[in-house]
Amino acid sequence: MKKFKVGIDAYSLKPLDLDPFELLDWALIHEAGGVQFSEVPAQAGDKAFLKELAQYASENNLYLEWGGGEHIPFDLITGKAKDIAASNRKAVEQASAMGIRTIRSCSGGLMRWREDSPSTETYLRKMAACLRPQRQAFKDHGVVLAVETHFEFTTFELLRLFEMCEVEPGDFLGVCLDTMNVLTMLEDPVAAARRILPWVVTTHVKDGAIFLSPGGLVSFTAEAGRGLIDFRTIFEDLSALPGDLRLSIEDHGGDFLIPVFNPAFLAKFPDLTVQELGRLLQMAAETHALLQKKELAVLDRAGWPEVCEARVERDLRAVQLIVEEG
Numbered sequence: 001m002k003k004f005k006v007g008i009d010a011y012s013l014k015p016l017d018l019d020p021f022e023l024l025d026w027a028l029i030h031e032a033g034g035v036q037f038s039e040v041p042a043q044a045g046d047k048a049f050l051k052e053l054a055q056y057a058s059e060n061n062l063y064l065e066w067g068g069g070e071h072i073p074f075d076l077i078t079g080k081a082k083d084i085a086a087s088n089r090k091a092v093e094q095a096s097a098m099g100i101r102t103i104r105s106c107s108g109g110l111m112r113w114r115e116d117s118p119s120t121e122t123y124l125r126k127m128a129a130c131l132r133p134q135r136q137a138f139k140d141h142g143v144v145l146a147v148e149t150h151f152e153f154t155t156f157e158l159l160r161l162f163e164m165c166e167v168e169p170g171d172f173l174g175v176c177l178d179t180m181n182v183l184t185m186l187e188d189p190v191a192a193a194r195r196i197l198p199w200v201v202t203t204h205v206k207d208g209a210i211f212l213s214p215g216g217l218v219s220f221t222a223e224a225g226r227g228l229i230d231f232r233t234i235f236e237d238l239s240a241l242p243g244d245l246r247l248s249i250e251d252h253g254g255d256f257l258i259p260v261f262n263p264a265f266l267a268k269f270p271d272l273t274v275q276e277l278g279r280l281l282q283m284a285a286e287t288h289a290l291l292q293k294k295e296l297a298v299l300d301r302a303g304w305p306e307v308c309e310a311r312v313e314r315d316l317r318a319v320q321l322i323v324e325e326g
Contacts, residue, residue, distance in 0.1 A: 002238070006033050014308075016308070066098070067104040067106075068104075069087075072152070149185070154269065156195065175196050187276065193237055200238060223314055
């Protein structure tokens with residue numbers, strides 16, 4: 001296994017209300033390898049700020065990763081068109097000014113959970129039509145748009161998007177692999193990571209688990225090393241990638257109902273196989289046992305501010321230990 005740098009995503013410590021330099025100091029104090037600013041700081045429009053932030057990180061041997069990217073060309077609430085080319089150009093220029101080679105993109109959708117949403121294929125077509133003309137703007141700056149595995153598209157669908165955009169790994173599109181979010185999209189984390197492995201350029205290392213409820217499956221976040229995400233196998237697979245991949249821990253509270261007993265909802269996951277569903281049910285049985293023994297519990301989002309700093313510290317130690325042991 002590679003000796004990955006293990007850092008944090010700034011979102012994990014949002015309740016602490018730290019400014020960007022304070023976040024870098026937090027990383028230094030807690031021996032983290034760097035910070036991913038998946039949510040762009042308010043000062044990002046100031047070129048002097050960007051230069052100073054990059055210099056401070058470099059002087060302290062910390063990596064920086066950036067966000068601000070978008071991949072869905074319309075507002076998910078109103079349906080109105082959005083000029084994502086302009087926002088992507090801005091994020092690309094910010095990242096390039098700091099020597100950062102990726103920008104994370106997460107449009108934050110829960111489209112499948114809404115009955116009035118357009119079909120997934122409609123989203124894919126519109127995204128591809130909008131992203132293809134942006135290729136040169138990314139290439140000119142040597143920056144990759146890292147689409148997060150979020151509650152929007154499965155890894156199967158991201159691969160179709162890349163095909164529709166006529167790109168190969170190493171071009172202007174890639175993936176920010178969130179190791180837990182794929183559970184909510186009814187994917188086995190190891191299988192999902194392997195499907196999009198050549199495309200992974202950034203990460204959100206997050207543990208989690210899943211259980212059966214009267215309403216369907218429920219996924220939830222867990223402290224690193226206490227959930228069911230097979231980090232060791234995923235990290236071993238990521239070790240095969242060329243380049244300087246970092247492991248950025250993202251953690252938060254919350255759980256997510258996946259109404260798999262609703263045929264109309266389940267039909268929105270046409271790539272789900274019997275084998276992968278079987279693996280999810282196996283994980284649900286393992287989670288149930290851990291919940292019964294009180295070795296695992298769902299943390300409400302409202303409870304995150306109280307525990308976030310101590311839990312992220314433990315997340316860091318747990319992930320660093322896995323990397324060190326190899």
